[in-house]
Amino acid sequence: MPPTSADPTLVSENLLTDNPALYEQTFPDSGERNARFVHDLVTEFSDPAMAAGTTEAIPGARLLDVGAGTGRDAARLAHLGYRVSGIDISARMVAYARAKYPGLDIRVGDARAVTVAEPVDVVTCLGSTLLHLHHSEDILAALTRFASCLRAGGLLVLEMRNAAFLLTDRGRRELLDHESVRRVEWEGVEYTSRTSLSIDLPAQLLRRRRVWTWDGCVEPVTQDTAWRLLFPRELRHLLCLAGFDVVALFDRPGPLTEPAWPGDGVLGEELDDDRLHVVARRRADTVTAVR
Numbered sequence: 124m125p126p127t128s129a130d131p132t133l134v135s136e137n138l139l140t141d142n143p144a145l146y147e148q149t150f151p152d153s154g155e156r157n158a159r160f161v162h163d164l165v166t167e168f169s170d171p172a173m174a175a176g177t178t179e180a181i182p183g184a185r186l187l188d189v190g191a192g193t194g195r196d197a198a199r200l201a202h203l204g205y206r207v208s209g210i211d212i213s214a215r216m217v218a219y220a221r222a223k224y225p226g227l228d229i230r231v232g233d234a235r236a237v238t239v240a241e242p243v244d245v246v247t248c249l250g251s252t253l254l255h256l257h258h259s260e261d262i263l264a265a266l267t268r269f270a271s272c273l274r275a276g277g278l279l280v281l282e283m284r285n286a287a288f289l290l291t292d293r294g295r296r297e298l299l300d301h302e303s304v305r306r307v308e309w310e311g312v313e314y315t316s317r318t319s320l321s322i323d324l325p326a327q328l329l330r331r332r333r334v335w336t337w338d339g340c341v342e343p344v345t346q347d348t349a350w351r352l353l354f355p356r357e358l359r360h361l362l363c364l365a366g367f368d369v370v371a372l373f374d375r376p377g378p379l380t381e382p383a384w385p386g387d388g389v390l391g392e393e394l395d396d397d398r399l400h401v402v403a404r405r406r407a408d409t410v411t412a413v414r
């Protein structure tokens with residue numbers, strides 16, 4: 124949809140990723156929770172090579188953030204001492220991240236084709252980035268690339284929606300049975316979004332329709348997005364095919380759960396909550412392909 128003359132800042136169908144400042148305002152993350160979550164898991168599950176490493180130890184480990192978005196997680200991880208690089212498919216997100224964090228190596232790239240100059244110790248893929256890939260072959264391609272970017276024994280940390288939540292009454296009630304309304308003020312204009320979710324069973328997708336209005340808007344902006352509904356057993360299988368051993372798979376706590384990470388330190392394995400978190404270790408028999 125072309126921008127309306129009433130508001131030059133609404134530039135495309137993908138309002139949030141094309142307007143990263145609005146994305147950050149819509150999804151504020153004041154607690155630096157993603158970085159703390161990643162760092163705690165890496166510390167807990169790293170192998171002796173990473174913890175004691177010949178040359179590298181945590182912090183100082185190499186980390187690749189896939190779907191780096193506005194760069195805020197990458198920046199916080201760098202602040203914790205990781206040597207961070209990141210990719211994102213959105214050129215606007217990458218331009219924003221590079222302008223805001225000039226010291227960070229963030230590039231435009233697709234998860235399905237990502238390569239690294241040197242194997243990394245950690246790959247992160249947070250905020251349901253993986254679920255923007257709707258076909259199993261694409262998810263497997265991305266996971267295989269993640270494995271090939273990691274050194275043997277390196278860790279993959281994933282955070283995303285949990286499809287199994289929709290098998291519960293609470294999940295259907297919280298996600299499907301109502302429209303959610305959110306108001307964001309940005310550069311003096313109040314934007315209102317109305318969001319509804321639906322399930323596309325044949326495609327195994329959770330579809331989202333979000334309609335934006337603002338003062339003086341001539342025509343609302345409607346955006347359709349979808350996430351792949353990925354179930355825990357399915358994800359475990361794909362990870363195994365891609366060359367990983369799953370070392371932790373849990374629904375809570377996490378950066379977006381309530382209570383939020385670190386909670387009481389117990390990793391919930393009932394898998395009936397709305398987020399899914401995975402730590403997987405790259406097997407030694409996986410082929411590494413650095414560029």
Ligand SMILES: C[S@@+](CC[C@H](N)C(=O)[O-])C[C@H]1O[C@@H](n2cnc3c(N)ncnc32)[C@H](O)[C@@H]1O
Pocket residue numbers: 140157189190191192193196210211212213216232233234235248249250251252255256
């Ligand atoms: C919801 S945002 C998450 C951003 C950040 N990781 C966070 O947790 O705040 C999802 C990001 O994934 C990116 N993305 C979607 N598909 C991608 C792909 N195939 N390869 C790389 N990035 C992708 C989008 O551009 C967007 O910035």
